[in-house]
Amino acid sequence: MPAKTRHIGAMHVVTNRIRRGEKEYTATLLRRSYRQDGKVKKETLANLSHLPAEAIDAIRRVLAGESLMSADDAFEIERSLPAGHVNAALIMARRLGLAELLDPRSSRDRDLCMAMIVSRVISPGSKLSTVRSLGQSTLASELGVEGVDEDDLYAAMDWLYERQARIEDRLAKRHLNVGEMVLYDVSSSYFEGRACPLGKLGYSRDGQKNLPQIVYGLLCDKHGRPVSIEVFSGETHDDKTLPAQVRKVKDRFGLARVTVVTDRGMVTKANIETLTRTEGVSWITALKAPTIKKLVRDGIFQPSLFDQQNLGEITDVNEFPGERLIVCRNPLVGAQRARKRTLLLDATEQELAAIKTRVDKGTLLGSAQIGLAVGPALKRFHVKKHFDIHISDMEFTYQRKQEQIDTEAALDGFYILRTNHTAAEVPAGDVVRTYKNLEQAERAFRSLKGPDLQIRPIHHHLENRVRSHVLICMLAYYLTWHLKAAWKPLLFTDENRPENDDPVAKAVRSPEAETKARTKQTTDGGTAHSYQTLLSELATQTRNRTRLAGRTDTFEKLTQPTALQAQALKLTTNAPVVIK
Incomplete structure (x- = not known):
């Protein structure tokens, strides 16, 4: 007999569901349909139920006439850019209305300044570095500033500097209420280059004594949000910056009453007089160490009275009329200072002992040569004042000034705050808490100088560019402050x-x-x-x-x-x- 002819018909995938009692069974079959003797016949070719769903779907699509290929063949990723950090920063910036703070009207300069501020938050660097990094994330496309160069950024910085006062006024309106306290502190950052008139040698907080620097004063609200920043030339003493801030708070920000909280470095007789004469201005600050020692010598402050308490008030109507002096004692800080002093004294004494051994052996002779060896040893650990030194051509002796050391040690852990607030206005405990809030300004400086924002070193040569750079960093910290809080x-x-x-x-x-x-x-x-x-x-x-x-x-x-x-x-x- 001739072999039976197998009819090849159209294949398809069907899924049958059968319910038996409360259970439902599913079977996926590969079937074909064909016509025989004028009738449509169906035949099951394979049971596909054991295959994964994606394989069944692929068979179904091939039978429907689709051409399948791998994902690698179907798609090509042309470029991948970091985006998550950009999205987060821009979401917060928009919620803060940061662009409107710069200028209510939209412009390309405003977009470029926003790009510099956000770039400072996510990838701090120089303006040349900013130009390059803008295209290394989605920031440039999100703000529509693709293809910019350094000159574009410099022009936008000039635009921003012209608006600094209005920006600060808007921030003050947001965050400074009448009667609230304002935190003020000062720091400095160094330059690379010597062309900018603001760059001067001064007291370097960066440990760069041989490089020019600028000084900048930061005003914050009581929570540490930055409101205003002002740049001074590098040789400016801290206390010389305070009067300008008082005028700003009263005249520009229009606060009828305000409490200025500032560090002891700003305390001078002239500044206290300025604060006292200015209507509506109260202040909280601290005494410097020499002043505290004078109070001890005059018998006004007796540390032994605070052996059993850590907070109290004293008065000195002659030196501090109309003021309250609040004495604080922190035993933990006192113990830390005592340990540090002991270590420094021991380290200095060890070096002096080595020099004495050389003199006694006759390998180091002559008062001039001995002095050259002793000088650096005394300066290295900054405790020269605690040693009596005698040098001759053949002899070198030293000893600790133990009475002086004991007198200093008696003040370990003590600090004294001063304020013109009455006790009814601000109790002693609240004065202490308020002064400790200066930690918020110090935290801002750590963020500005550290890896968060990298304000230093400063490379700009023009005064206004330097001021604009510092303003950009402050606004970047404003954004950073809110991101950290969130x-x-x-x-x-x-x-x-x-x-x-x-x-x-x-x-x-x-x-x-x-x-x-x-x-x-x-x-x-x-x-x-x-x-x-x-x-x-x-x-x-x-x-x-x-x-x-x-x-x-x-x-x-x-x-x-x-x-x-x-x-x-x-x-x-x-x-x-x-x-x-």
């Missing part, structure tokens, strides 16, 4: 720092913050981050430009955020901000 749940930062009942005692952390530090995890079990590592994590979310195979058109798509990235963006979007 991301507290993800950072090692204490989210709910408790207020210590004892205002003089060392600040304590909440149990949650202690747990974070110990476990390196957040309260919800995630990994705790520093601000910098969180920015780096956000930067791993990229925006990809993809091209379809065989076509020229492209599309862009963000990668799916990780759980951490999604949480950070949610916190950024929902964080409370102050807008007036």
Whole structure:
């Protein structure tokens, strides 16, 4: 008999569902349909039920006439740019109305300044570095500033400098209320180059004694948000910067009443007189060490009275009429200073002993040569004042000034605050807490100078460019301050720092913050981050430009955020901000 002819018909995939009782069974079959003797016949060719769903889908699509290829063949990723950190910074900037702070009217200069501010937050560097880094993330395209060069940025900096006063006025209106305190402190940063008239040699806080520097004074609200920054030439003493800030607060910001909280470096007789004469201005500051020693010599301040207490008030109607002097004693700070003094004295004495051994052996002779050896040893640890030195051609002796050391040690841990607030206006404990709030300004300087914003070294030659650079850094810190506040749940930062009942005692952390530090995890079990590592994590979310195979058109798509990235963006979007 001839072999039976097998009819090849159209194949297709069918899924059958059969219910038996309460259970439902699914079978996916490969079948074909064909016509025989005028009738449509169906035949099952294979049971596909054991295959994964994607394989079944692929078979179904091939049978429908589609041409399948791998994802690598179908798509080509032309470029991938970091985007997550840019998105977070821009979300916060828009919620803060940062662009409107610069200027209510939209312009290319405003966009360029926003690019410099945000770039300073996510990738700080020089203006040449900024030009290059703008294209290394999605920032340039988000702000529409692709293809800019250094000259474009310099022109935008000039535009920004002209608006500094109005920007600061808007910030003051947002964050400074009548009767509130204003934090003021001073720092400095060094130059590379000697062409700028502002760059002068002065007291360097950067340890760069041989490089010119600028001095800048920062005004913050009581929470540490920056409101204003002013640049002075590098040789300017701290106290010379304060009068300008008082005028700014009263005349420009129009605050009828304000409390200026400032460091002891700003305390001079002339400045106190200026503050006292200015109507509506109160102040809180601290006494310098020589003044405290004079109070001890005059019998007005007796440290022994504070053996059993750490807070009290004294008066000196002759030197400080109309003022309150609030004495604070912190035993932990006192013990730390005592340990440090002992270490410095011991280290100096060890070097002096080595010099004495050389003199006694006759290998170092002559008063001039001995003096050349002794001088650096005394200066190295800054305790020269505590040693009596005798040098002759054949002899070298030294001894500690123990009585002087004991007198200084008696003041370890003590500091004295001064204010013209009455006790009814501000109790002693609140004066201490208010003064300690200067920590917020110091934190701002650490952020400005550290890896967050890198304000130094300064490379600009023109005065206005230097001032504009410092303003950009301040505005970048304004944005950074709000990002850090929003991301507290993800950072090692204490989210709910408790207020210590004892205002003089060392600040304590909440149990949650202690747990974070110990476990390196957040309260919800995630990994705790520093601000910098969180920015780096956000930067791993990229925006990809993809091209379809065989076509020229492209599309862009963000990668799916990780759980951490999604949480950070949610916190950024929902964080409370102050807008007036």
